[in-house]
Amino acid sequence: MQVIILPTPKDVALYAANRVVEVVTKNTNPVLGLATGSTPIALYNELVSRHRAGEFSFQNTKTFNLDEYIGIAESHPQSYRTFMNRHLFDLVDIDLSNTYVPLADSLDPDVLARNAECYESEILWTGGVDLQILGIGVNGHIGFNEPTSSFASRTRIKTLSKSTVEANKRFFAEGEFQPHLAITMGIGTILSSKSIVLMATGKGKAQAVKDMIEGPLTSMCPASVLQQHEKAIVILDEEAASLLALHEYYVWCEEKRLQLQEGKLI
């Protein structure tokens, strides 16, 4: 796991955008794993403007989203399908049939379980995810893999923890039905990605970030599993990094890396 600390959320988004553009332009048939939540919105905005500036195309790209709520229609304003269409897919030249979000609009557990299994196979058929984008929940979850999720888990139905339901309440109107279940890629699914970029910004994520990077490898902090992925980059703003004991060290490493890149350190 590589840790990079940058001054602001904008810098985090720009750094992640560079990685996405690199993967999309270097691969003939790129496969991206995408995330929802407030954190990746700045990344999607950046990708949309660079795409509109003619820098790259999404035409041959396939995307797989991490998760989807169970119990609301795909067309619901708070579904993750709607989120992705609104923030990225409808604004670029991607073929919508190449964009996958778990199908979760049934209430039949057998149908949902089958959808989850098919999702896993669809990812395999494409040859796997080249770059998986992740955010992190305040309790250390990735996708909707809540604390205690098995590190070997694949795409399946999960019950959301109280803290996740609480954190996502802000997106639903007072008294509106809010899902407590979701289909999510498993931790094993996420770990199968060829590379991973996790973004975290703001003070609210500082404890989860500390547990992920400096805590023990534990299913109580699902994101800690990224310590074991050889090509996982964690990009943080100063606030999200504020509780890290090795904060100065990570900043120093990035400075040295940049100097090396510019040929100033030979």
Ligand SMILES: N[C@@H]1[C@@H](O)[C@H](O)[C@@H](COP(=O)(O)O)O[C@@H]1O
């Ligand atoms: N399932 C999503 C996660 O993929 C996301 O990382 C998390 C944090 O979202 P935010 O970036 O809004 O804090 O929210 C949801 O729970």
